[in-house]
Amino acid sequence: MRTRLFFYDDDGREWLVHDGLVRHGEFEILPLGSPRADFRVFDRTAPRERRIYSFQREQQHALDETLLERQFIGASLVITARPPEREAEGEAR
16 A cells, blocks of 8 residues: 655645656656655646655655655756746737
8 A cells, every 4th residue: 555645845835755766767656765765756736846856875765854845945846837828918808
């Protein structure tokens, strides 16, 4: 059974947290806190954003609130989706 972990940033936005590694070019989700994980991923759906934190060698993979916040701050933004563009102003008038 997988456990879901949600992280809430300082703006109250909800992020789903995954631990995993890349094997054969595919991201494989591992149980949270797995020492085998190379990455911790923070996913948000609306608007679509993804941040990835790379674990350093020998770094703890604990699920501690303070540690999660540091990892979130240190994570790289890899996916972002902007809201759809509004119609040209000339057409809207």
